[in-house]
Amino acid sequence: MGFETGIFQNTEIQSDFIDWLVDSQWPQLNVHFEKLWNYYANPAIQISDSRLIENGHRYIQAQEIGLPSRITGYTHTGSLGTRQLSDVQRKEIVIENDIAWRVNAIVDFLFGKPVSIISKSPNGGKSAEVEMLLKALFSANGAIGFFQDMAVLGSVYGFVDCFVRPGEQILSNATSPLYTKRSMDTRDRGTIEDAIRLVQTIALELIEAPRALPVLDENDYKKINYYVQNFYQKKNTIASKGSFLSRILSSGKRADDRQTVCVTEITSADAWQRYEDKELVAEGRLPWGFLPVVHIQNIAQPYYYEGHSDVEPLIPLQDELNTRLSDRASRITFQSFKMYLGKGIEGFENKPVSPGRMWYTDNPDASIEQFGGDEATPSEGLHIAEIREAMDKVSSVTPMVAGVLKDRLGNLTSAVALRLTLMGMLSKNERKRFTYSEGIKQISKIVLSMLDMAGIYKTQPEDRHVDVIFPSPLPENTMEKLEEAKLKKELGVSTEQLLRELGYES
Numbered sequence: 001m002g003f004e005t006g007i008f009q010n011t012e013i014q015s016d017f018i019d020w021l022v023d024s025q026w027p028q029l030n031v032h033f034e035k036l037w038n039y040y041a042n043p044a045i046q047i048s049d050s051r052l053i054e055n056g057h058r059y060i061q062a063q064e065i066g067l068p069s070r071i072t073g074y075t076h077t078g079s080l081g082t083r084q085l086s087d088v089q090r091k092e093i094v095i096e097n098d099i100a101w102r103v104n105a106i107v108d109f110l111f112g113k114p115v116s117i118i119s120k121s122p123n124g125g126k127s128a129e130v131e132m133l134l135k136a137l138f139s140a141n142g143a144i145g146f147f148q149d150m151a152v153l154g155s156v157y158g159f160v161d162c163f164v165r166p167g168e169q170i171l172s173n174a175t176s177p178l179y180t181k182r183s184m185d186t187r188d189r190g191t192i193e194d195a196i197r198l199v200q201t202i203a204l205e206l207i208e209a210p211r212a213l214p215v216l217d218e219n220d221y222k223k224i225n226y227y228v229q230n231f232y233q234k235k236n237t238i239a240s241k242g243s244f245l246s247r248i249l250s251s252g253k254r255a256d257d258r259q260t261v262c263v264t265e266i267t268s269a270d271a272w273q274r275y276e277d278k279e280l281v282a283e284g285r286l287p288w289g290f291l292p293v294v295h296i297q298n299i300a301q302p303y304y305y306e307g308h309s310d311v312e313p314l315i316p317l318q319d320e321l322n323t324r325l326s327d328r329a330s331r332i333t334f335q336s337f338k339m340y341l342g343k344g345i346e347g348f349e350n351k352p353v354s355p356g357r358m359w360y361t362d363n364p365d366a367s368i369e370q371f372g373g374d375e376a377t378p379s380e381g382l383h384i385a386e387i388r389e390a391m392d393k394v395s396s397v398t399p400m401v402a403g404v405l406k407d408r409l410g411n412l413t414s415a416v417a418l419r420l421t422l423m424g425m426l427s428k429n430e431r432k433r434f435t436y437s438e439g440i441k442q443i444s445k446i447v448l449s450m451l452d453m454a455g456i457y458k459t460q461p462e463d464r465h466v467d468v469i470f471p472s473p474l475p476e477n478t479m480e481k482l483e484e485a486k487l488k489k490e491l492g493v494s495t496e497q498l499l500r501e502l503g504y505e506s
Contacts, residue, residue: 003264007271007283013215013226021213022264022278026230033157033210036311038062039318040156042097061095066319071326092329095322098388099314102397103155106310109401109429110436111147113471116500117444121463129192130463133199133451134444140200149206151436154298157209158309162439163227163267164292164446166454167201173454174287195457202447207293214295214305221305227267227293235259267291287453292446296439299431307435313394321387328380341369396424419474429473437468469500 003015044059060072069075073090075083117134119127138146154160166174207229215226239259264275269291273283286292297307342348344366345359359368392398400421419426448464451457485498 002278003266003275004273004280005266007273007285008226008266008268009270013266013268017215018228018264018266021215021228022230026213029213030210033208035065035315036156036309037210038065039099039315040103040311042095042100061093063095063097063318063322064093066315067093067323067326071323071330092326092333094325094329096325097318098321098391099311099318102314102391102395103152103310105397105401106155106395106425106428106432107148107151109425109473110151110432110470111144112473114144115147115440115471116469117440118467118469118500119463120465120467121459123463126459126463129195129457130448130459130466132192133195133457134447134466136196137199137202137204137444137447140202141204146204146206147436147440150296150439151432153206153208154296154307154436155310157298158301158306158312159209159295159297161207161212161214161227162294162296162443163205163207164294164443164450165203165205166292166450167198167203170198170201170450170454170456171287173456174450175285191457195451198456199447199451202450204443209306216305221303224291224293224295225268227291229263229265229267231263232260233263235261267293288450290446290449292450294439294442294446297435299428300435310395314391317387317391317394321384321391324380324384324387328377328384331377331380338370343367343369396428398422398425401425422474426473433470437470440468441466 003018005013005015005018039062042062044061046059060074064072064074065076069085069088071091072093073085073088075085117131117138119130119134121127121130142149150160150162211229211231213228213230214224215228217223217225235258237259238257261276262278264278266273266275267286269286269289271283271285274281295305298310299308301307340353342359344363345351345361345368348359351357351359444466445464448457448459452459481502485502488498489495
């Protein structure tokens with residue numbers, strides 16, 4: 001069987017193009033995005049190798065792929081894994097994941113505290129209800145955890161997509177003429193409670209980059225005509241006995257006998273399809289008239305669907321850092337222990353070295369020479385320090401962001417001095433705030449439009465605009481904030497707005 005695209009009204013998409021996306025484009029993108037995730041998470045992979053057992057390790061780490069073969073004793077052979085080199089001994093491996101803590105610090109700065117979503121509806125009563133609906137929506141999908149997951153995926157891959165999946169009742173209401181023609185009185189408290197209950201059935205599904213295969217408009221790269229997802233899904237059934245090749249490839253790995261299918265989902269503004277192993281298993285019409293997908297770039301990149309990844313530019317520097325740390329560990333292992341060369345002493349190789357031990361011989365030319373011991377290498381330490389500084393510049397994340405204070409930083413009791421010290425991080429954070437806040441606004445707009453079309457909660461286009469307020473990531477003086485609020489109050493700023501800025505629910 002193959003892909004059948006007859007349900008889609010637009011004939012622009014063809015089955016052979018979907019085949020090319022799944023068979024050719026998806027594997028290449030998967031390799032690229034998998035590398036980005038591995039450099040962030042750095043998972044340990046169990047492996048059966050006598051040399052690893054001798055060194056006290058039964059695993060290799062993902063970032064070892066960037067180390068030279070003279071250190072690891074392996075050569076990487078693409079998708080087939082690694083190949084052991086018989087003439088190279090495995091050295092000391094040191095992996096210090098400087099990427100993960102930087103990405104986590106970026107996420108903490110962006111979504112370390114809850115954000116506030118403020119309705120811009122001109123109707124005061126409706127504004128409060130819209131905020132209640134959106135608060136219930138995001139709370140049902142993980143609250144601040146949802147935003148943090150969004151930021152992690154975007155930071156690693158360069159972008160993140162959010163697929164808005166309404167519940168069954170919302171979808172059935174939108175396709176039923178009895179509901180779409182009904183006008184509900186939003187001032188009725190029971191109606192609002194029903195709307196809040198139904199909005200909690202809407203799933204905000206974050207799509208990781210390896211699954212996404214968007215079909216963009218040929219004349220506008222910002223417009224998504226079709227959204228294709230391709231991924232492997234494990235079923236709650238046991239697979240039949242695998243082939244000989246699959247058993248060979250899985251040797252040495254943890255056995256997993258669950259059945260796995262390749263799922264392909266195609267979604268447009270008016271229809272959707274789901275395939276398993278390229279066989280159509282479900283399809284249907286969509287009543288929305290728009291694609292229920294929100295695309296968020298991590299940092300805006302013109303003329304590209306993907307935004308700038310925080311991980312990708314750090315990979316070469318991370319490889320260099322791990323290489324130099326491993327070289328230093330190997331040198332220390334070799335030099336830190338004193339060794340002895342005995343000449344003319346019979347059976348010296350079998351005599352242990354310990355305090356109070358003496359050797360004797362009748363050979364007047366016998367001698368014992370000591371060598372080894374660690375020696376200072378200032379150039380090595382300087383080189384490692386310069387690599388770390390380069391990573392600070394590229395990522396705009398310094399150790400101070402993680403609370404590590406070194407040397408003399410001057411007087412940081414002033415808020416202005418602290419902001420100047422973290423200028424790079426704060427500037428990057430502002431750029432991210434714009435892209436992610438736009439994504440949150442678009443998600444809110446789509447959800448309110450779905451509720452309106454389903455006759456659950458009526459809104460006008462101007463009622464669906466919201467603002468996203470991010471709290472300051474820096475520690476603040478409470479008294480200074482209160483004094484600032486008093487001045488704003490005298491200028492005419494509303495009490496509700498001031499309470500939101502102070503972090504209180506109005």
